[in-house]
Amino acid sequence: MHGPEGDIAEATQPATAGADPAASALHARLTGLLAEVSREALQGEDLEAVLRRIVECLVRNLPVAIASIILLDDDGQHFVHETWAGDLDLYPAELANGWPISVGAAGRCARTGEAQRITDVDTDPDYVPGNTRVRSEYLVPIRHRARLHGVLNIESTRADFFDQAACDVFDAIADQVAGAIHLARVVAELETANRKLQALSMIDGLTGIANRRCFDQRLASDWEWLAAESRELALVLIDADAFKPLNDAHGHLYGDECLRELARLCTRFADGGNDLVARFGGEELVLLLPGRSLEAAVALGEALRRDVEAAGMPHDASTIASCVTVSVGVSAVTPSKARSPERLLAAADRALYAAKAQGRNRVVAALTGD
Numbered sequence: 001m002h003g004p005e006g007d008i009a010e011a012t013q014p015a016t017a018g019a020d021p022a023a024s025a026l027h028a029r030l031t032g033l034l035a036e037v038s039r040e041a042l043q044g045e046d047l048e049a050v051l052r053r054i055v056e057c058l059v060r061n062l063p064v065a066i067a068s069i070i071l072l073d074d075d076g077q078h079f080v081h082e083t084w085a086g087d088l089d090l091y092p093a094e095l096a097n098g099w100p101i102s103v104g105a106a107g108r109c110a111r112t113g114e115a116q117r118i119t120d121v122d123t124d125p126d127y128v129p130g131n132t133r134v135r136s137e138y139l140v141p142i143r144h145r146a147r148l149h150g151v152l153n154i155e156s157t158r159a160d161f162f163d164q165a166a167c168d169v170f171d172a173i174a175d176q177v178a179g180a181i182h183l184a185r186v187v188a189e190l191e192t193a194n195r196k197l198q199a200l201s202m203i204d205g206l207t208g209i210a211n212r213r214c215f216d217q218r219l220a221s222d223w224e225w226l227a228a229e230s231r232e233l234a235l236v237l238i239d240a241d242a243f244k245p246l247n248d249a250h251g252h253l254y255g256d257e258c259l260r261e262l263a264r265l266c267t268r269f270a271d272g273g274n275d276l277v278a279r280f281g282g283e284e285l286v287l288l289l290p291g292r293s294l295e296a297a298v299a300l301g302e303a304l305r306r307d308v309e310a311a312g313m314p315h316d317a318s319t320i321a322s323c324v325t326v327s328v329g330v331s332a333v334t335p336s337k338a339r340s341p342e343r344l345l346a347a348a349d350r351a352l353y354a355a356k357a358q359g360r361n362r363v364v365a366a367l368t369g370d
């Protein structure tokens with residue numbers, strides 16, 4: 001069944017007079033194995049793949065019928081994951097979905113936090129058979145600092161396999177596995193934190209919509225995408241009217257509240273996964289509308305302008321209306337690699353300037369060819 005059991009004597013040459021050659025060969029093999037496991041543990045790649053290679057390595061190189069690494073949940077009360085190699089011909093069904101540490105010799109190892117050397121599995125009250133030929137078992141806690149990650153389980157067909165030297169090596173292997181698990185968890189936590197930071201770095205703190213950095217990135221990527229497909233990209237620039245007088249008359253906090261409401265109203269016009277609403281800066285918001293024509297974007301801008309007026313946010317200091325209003329500049333272009341997206345922005349900005357100049361609370365489209 002396990003080649004190495006037969007190989008050991010064969011691979012052995014009497015190294016030193018008086019030494020047991022089989023034992024020397026086995027210990028040399030254990031030392032080599034530890035080096036191999038250490039290398040694996042430092043890979044820092046996919047944890048499951050690393051654990052699998054470690055247990056396979058144990059079964060391949062030693063008189064071991066079953067080797068497994070059993071991981072605990074965060075509370076340390078249930079085994080929730082097992083990576084194993086070898087001949088498991090009596091796989092107990094109830095172990096398939098995890099089991100509590102009150103069960104089995106592995107559970108005893110986790111409960112006590114102590115290594116368990118079982119020299120005769122037939123007499124151990126907690127042993128759960130996985131292979132009828134197994135005679136002895138060694139279980140080691142996998143611990144990194146104070147945290148118990150799980151148990152390293154090794155089952156041998158030889159009753160005398162787990163001598164002190166072998167156990168010392170398995171203890172060291174469990175330490176390596178603990179390091180590998182810790183490394184993988186730190187990497188996973190860092191990746192999650194990075195993803196969160198990345199998402200946060202794209203959001204405007206006041207309004208909760210995308211910020212300017214996010215808008216700039218999307219404008220560049222949408223530009224490339226639509227240039228390749230020869231489709232239009234429209235941009236709607238929205239600027240609150242008389243916002244300085246609003247702040248002066250009602251206070252900055254009220255101004256903030258109005259900006260949040262404006263952002264919420266704009267968000268209702270962003271359709272599907274491709275449109276983007278962003279805070280362009282100060283009291284200016286922007287809608288980026290891939291695939292939309294100038295006419296469609298102007299209609300959207302007009303509907304938005306009306307909605308802002310209908311929201312009736314009081315503005316006592318406005319000369320335009322008794323409520324908050326917006327001026328809107330709209331542009332659209334079919335991107336090309338030869339042109340820069342700045343052109344689209346500049347056109348919308350000029351249109352917005354015209355809307356302000358014409359009396360505010362209105363939508364102006366950029367001139368064709370602008």
Ligand SMILES: Nc1nc2c(ncn2[C@@H]2O[C@H](COP(=O)(O)OP(=O)(O)OP(=O)(O)O)[C@@H](O)[C@H]2O)c(=O)[nH]1
Nearest residue numbers: 240241242243244245247252253255256282283356
């Ligand atoms: N409350 C608040 N005000 C802001 C924020 N960002 C920019 N502002 C204010 O928005 C005002 C913009 O003023 P201006 O650029 O003079 O424009 P305006 O008064 O809106 O006049 P027009 O745009 O010409 O109609 C400034 O007073 C800024 O302080 C913000 O996050 N919160």
